[in-house]
Amino acid sequence: xxxxxxxxxxxxxxxxxxxxxxxxxxxxxxxxxxxxxxxxxxxxxxxxxxxxxxxxxxxxxxxxxxxxxxxxxxxxxxxxxxxxxxxxxxxxxxxxxxxxxxxxxxxxxxxxxxxxxxxxxxxxxxxxxxxxxxxxxxxxxxxxxxxxxxxxxxxx
Amino acid sequence: xxxxxxxxxxxxxxxxxxxxxxxxxxxxxxxxxxxxxxxxxxxxxxxxxxxxxxxxxxxxxxxxxxxxxxxxxxxxxxxxxxxxxxxx
Numbered sequence: 001x002x003x004x005x006x007x008x009x010x011x012x013x014x015x016x017x018x019x020x021x022x023x024x025x026x027x028x029x030x031x032x033x034x035x036x037x038x039x040x041x042x043x044x045x046x047x048x049x050x051x052x053x054x055x056x057x058x059x060x061x062x063x064x065x066x067x068x069x070x071x072x073x074x075x076x077x078x079x080x081x082x083x084x085x086x087x088x089x090x091x092x093x094x095x096x097x098x099x100x101x102x103x104x105x106x107x108x109x110x111x112x113x114x115x116x117x118x119x120x121x122x123x124x125x126x127x128x129x130x131x132x133x134x135x136x137x138x139x140x141x142x143x144x145x146x147x148x149x150x151x152x153x154x155x156x
Numbered sequence: 157x158x159x160x161x162x163x164x165x166x167x168x169x170x171x172x173x174x175x176x177x178x179x180x181x182x183x184x185x186x187x188x189x190x191x192x193x194x195x196x197x198x199x200x201x202x203x204x205x206x207x208x209x210x211x212x213x214x215x216x217x218x219x220x221x222x223x224x225x226x227x228x229x230x231x232x233x234x235x236x237x238x239x240x241x242x243x244x
Contacts, residue, residue, distance in 0.1 A: 010238065015231045023224065032226070033218040039229040040216065084237040089216075097218040105220060 022081060026052060031101050033085075033094045040089040043098040045080045053077070053117075060141045065115065074113040078106060081118075099134075 010018075022028065027047030032039050054062035069075055080102065085094045106114055118136065120127050132138075223230045 010235055012231065012235075015234050019223075019227065019230065019234070030221065030223045031218060032221045032223065033216050035216045039223075039226055039233065041218075042223055042230055042233065044223065082234075084233055086233045087236050092216070094216060094218075097216060101218045101220070 022046075025079075027078075029105075031098050031105070033089075033098055035089065039086075041083075041085040041094040041098055043080070043083045043095075043102055045078050045102065048077055048079050048117075050077075057141065061117075061139065064139050064141060065117065068115050072113065072115065074115050076110050076114045077117060078110075078114050079117045 022044065025046035026049065028044065029046070030042060030044035033041040048056070050062050050066055053065055065077055069077075083095050083098055085098075106116070116136075118131065120131065122128060
């Protein structure tokens with residue numbers, strides 16, 4: 001069986017730790033998709049400050065975001081984190097539905113515009129293409145220790 | 157079935173009766189009769205009453221919702237959705 005290379009095997013403790021860290025972030029907000037009362041997918045985001053960006057991804061990302069803020073006059077930063085769908089429910093439009101709910105929510109909450117950041121592994125070519133199709137631009141910032149690359153998009 | 161009214165057979169469909177059925181008048185207020193409330197969330201009209209829909213056939217519902225109270229489910233999906241050998 002071929003396993004896509006961006007997957008990871010995570011222990012229960014690792015997942016718990018990641019989720020606890022994620023939920024503690026500034027402005028953490030989540031969306032869920034349910035079917036038959038069970039959650040089958042989720043998406044979440046937070047609203048980092050420039051200092052938060054620097055603490056997490058060093059100075060280059062801070063500078064990139066600060067430049068975008070200056071160029072666009074948009075101050076709010078939103079970092080779209082995970083979009084995940086249970087394997088049994090994949091291919092049914094759940095991820096699209098979550099993204100749609102997320103974008104609608106942002107449009108309502110930030111009517112004057114928002115800068116959306118996200119990151120993904122550059123070897124996950126399908127999701128990279130999808131991000132570019134939705135207007136995300138590569139920041140060119142990639143921490144040397146991982147295969148993740150940052151992207152940014154501007155939603156006005 | 158018709159009923160006897162004022163010495164004549166009524167089929168329950170005279171203009172006055174229709175008006176009475178369609179409006180409930182209380183003092184100066186006129187209220188439309190409420191739709192019958194289904195106790196079960198799903199009913200299929202026209203085929204003999206309420207029918208249970210299997211959970212897997214239910215529509216997906218996406219909304220803003222805190223994951224904190226549903227962490228066990230989220231953890232399970234997180235593990236399954238991202239499971240596999242790591243290259244990070």
